[in-house]
Amino acid sequence: MSPATANATTGVATDAMLPAAACRTDVELSIKALLAAVAADGAGITSARPAIEEKKALLQEWLARAKEVRARGGYYPYVGSGRGRGALVELMDGSVKWDMINGIGVHMFGHCDPGVMRASLHAALSDVVMEGNLQFNADGIALAQLLCDEASRASRLKHCFVTNSGCMANEAALKICQQKTGAAPRVLAFRDCFMGRSVAMSQIGDEPAYRQGLALNMLVDYIPFYHPEIGERSIATSVALLKELIRRWPKQHSCFVFELVQGEGGFKTAPRAFFAELMTVCREAGIPVWIDEVQTFGRTTTMFAYEAMDLGEFVDVATLGKMSQACACMYTEAMNPKAGLLSGTFSASVSALQAGWSVLQRMRDGGYYGPEGRIAKLYDAFRTRADALVKQHPEFFPPYKTDGGIESRNWVGGVGGMMRLTPFGGDKERVSRLLQHLFEDGVIAFLCGHGPCHLRFLPPIGVMEPQQFDEVFAILKRSLARTH
Numbered sequence: 483m484s485p486a487t488a489n490a491t492t493g494v495a496t497d498a499m500l501p502a503a504a505c506r507t508d509v510e511l512s513i514k515a516l517l518a519a520v521a522a523d524g525a526g527i528t529s530a531r532p533a534i535e536e537k538k539a540l541l542q543e544w545l546a547r548a549k550e551v552r553a554r555g556g557y558y559p560y561v562g563s564g565r566g567r568g569a570l571v572e573l574m575d576g577s578v579k580w581d582m583i584n585g586i587g588v589h590m591f592g593h594c595d596p597g598v599m600r601a602s603l604h605a606a607l608s609d610v611v612m613e614g615n616l617q618f619n620a621d622g623i624a625l626a627q628l629l630c631d632e633a634s635r636a637s638r639l640k641h642c643f644v645t646n647s648g649c650m651a652n653e654a655a656l657k658i659c660q661q662k663t664g665a666a667p668r669v670l671a672f673r674d675c676f677m678g679r680s681v682a683m684s685q686i687g688d689e690p691a692y693r694q695g696l697a698l699n700m701l702v703d704y705i706p707f708y709h710p711e712i713g714e715r716s717i718a719t720s721v722a723l724l725k726e727l728i729r730r731w732p733k734q735h736s737c738f739v740f741e742l743v744q745g746e747g748g749f750k751t752a753p754r755a756f757f758a759e760l761m762t763v764c765r766e767a768g769i770p771v772w773i774d775e776v777q778t779f780g781r782t783t784t785m786f787a788y789e790a791m792d793l794g795e796f797v798d799v800a801t802l803g804k805m806s807q808a809c810a811c812m813y814t815e816a817m818n819p820k821a822g823l824l825s826g827t828f829s830a831s832v833s834a835l836q837a838g839w840s841v842l843q844r845m846r847d848g849g850y851y852g853p854e855g856r857i858a859k860l861y862d863a864f865r866t867r868a869d870a871l872v873k874q875h876p877e878f879f880p881p882y883k884t885d886g887g888i889e890s891r892n893w894v895g896g897v898g899g900m901m902r903l904t905p906f907g908g909d910k911e912r913v914s915r916l917l918q919h920l921f922e923d924g925v926i927a928f929l930c931g932h933g934p935c936h937l938r939f940l941p942p943i944g945v946m947e948p949q950q951f952d953e954v955f956a957i958l959k960r961s962l963a964r965t966h
C-alpha cells in the first residue's frame with residue numbers, strides 16, 4: 483500500500499489509510515456536522531473565567547471519587563469537563579483556564595481541535611479500538627513511515643517500533659542497546675535526567691523519590707549536565723569524567739542516554755560542542771548513543787531536536803512520544819535487534835495512531851519549524867513578556883543558585899515550546915504555592931528542576947497565538963504578587 487497522502491493544513495488522510503465508511507460522502511457530512519456542533523458548543527470559551535457557583539459541588543464530588551479510587555488527591559483540583567477551545571480548557575465546575583501544560587506536552591493542538599477530533603472520529607469508524615504487533619492496520623505503518631522519513635533526513639535512523647508510552651519506548655531502546663553490546667550491564671546518563679517510571683527507567687532517572695522501595699538492579703553512571711555559568715570548563719569536566727568511567731569500566735556500558743533539552747530536569751540545554759564531544763567519546767569507545775526525545779520531540783525548531791543541533795550523525799537510537807500521541811523507538815540498521823526482543827499486545831489505539839499521524843503532518847507542513855517558524859515566534863513572544871516581567875518586578879526574581887551552587891540570573895529559559903521562568907530564587911515551596919495560585923487565577927502550569935525549581939510551560943504550540951500570552955502574563959503577574 484502506498485503511504486497515505488494528506489491535506490497539508492488539516493492533516494486529513496485521503497486514501498486507503500481510512501476505513502471505507504470514513505470515505506463515504508454522507509459520513510463525511512456527518513463528521514462535519516459533529517465538528518460544527520462541538521465548535522458551536524465551545525464558541526463561548528474565549529478567556530479564563532471562574533467557576534460557576536452551582537457546578538462547584540460537581541467538581542468536588544468527582545475529586546472525592548478520584549481520591550478514593552486513586553488513594554490520593556491529584557496535584558491540582560482538576561477534572562476536565564471534556565470541553566475546551568485551543569489553549570483554553572473547561573473544568574467540571576465550569577471554570578475555564580489557560581492550559582500551559584497540556585497533559586505534560588501531549589495536546590499540541592490544545593483542546594477540541596477540529597483536525598484532531600476529525601482523526602479520532604475516523605478512527606472510531608475502524609474495525610477495532612487497539613492495534614497490536616500481530617495484527618495491525620495501515621495507520622501504524624503510515625505513522626512509523628512518516629517518522630522514519632523525518633528522522634532519516636539528518637541521521638541514520640531507519641526503523642521504528644511504535645508503542646504506547648514514552649517509558650515503553652525507552653524500555654525498547656535500552657533492550658536494543660544491551661543486546662547490541664552483548665548485555666553490557668552499565669548505563670551512562672546525565673545528572674537530573676528523567677526517563678519514565680518502569681523499574682529500569684525509575685532507576686536510571688536521577689530522582690531518588692521515584693525509586694524508593696524498589697529492588698535496585700541497574701548500574702548507572704551519571705555525568706554532569708552543561709553549566710552555562712562556567713561554559714567551556716563544564717564541557718571539559720563532563721568529558722573527563724566520561725573518559726574516566728570508560729577507563730574504569732571498559733566494555734561495560736550499553737549506552738549513553740542523552741536529553742538534548744532536559745525536561746523534568748529543568749528545561750536546560752547545552753551548546754552543540756558539549757553533546758558532540760561526549761558523543762564522539764562514546765563512538766570511539768563503541769558505546770551506542772541514544773537520544774531520549776520523548777519531551778523534546780516536535781517542540782524545538784526542528785521536529786527532532788538533534789536536527790537543529792546537527793547531531794544526527796551520532797544517533798544510534800532515538801525515542802519520542804507525547805505530542806506524537808503514539809510513542810516510538812527508532813534505530814539504525816546496525817542496531818536492528820533480533821526477532822523476539824520487541825513486541826507486545828498493543829502498539830497503540832487506532833485514534834492515537836490516526837491523530838498522531840494527522841498532527842505530525844500538520845506540524846511538518848504548517849510552517850512551525852525553522853528559525854522563523856511558528857514555534858520560534860511563540861517562544862519569542864513568551865521571552866519578550868517574561869523578560870519585561872523580570873525587569874518590572876525584580877522583587878519576584880532574586881538570583882538563584884544552580885545545582886552546582888553557582889549563582890545564576892538566567893530567570894528566563896528553555897527552547898521553542900519548552901518555556902521556563904525562575905521566580906522566588908527557585909525555592910520549591912514558593913514555586914509550588916505560586917502554581918496553586920496560578921491555577922486558582924486561571925492558568926495551569928507545572929514545575930521542573932530538582933533544585934532550583936522552575937515554572938514550566940508546555941503550551942499548545944500548534945494553536946496558541948503569540949498575543950494570547952498577554953492574558954497569561956497578566957494572570958501570572960497577579961499570582962506572583964499573591965505568592966510574594
Ligand SMILES: Cc1ncc(COP(=O)(O)O)c(C=O)c1O
Nearest residue numbers: 647648649676677678745776777
Ligand atoms: C525525557 C522523557 N523521557 C521519558 C518520559 C516518559 O514518558 P511517559 O510518561 O510517556 O512514559 C518522559 C515523560 O515526561 C520524559 O520527559
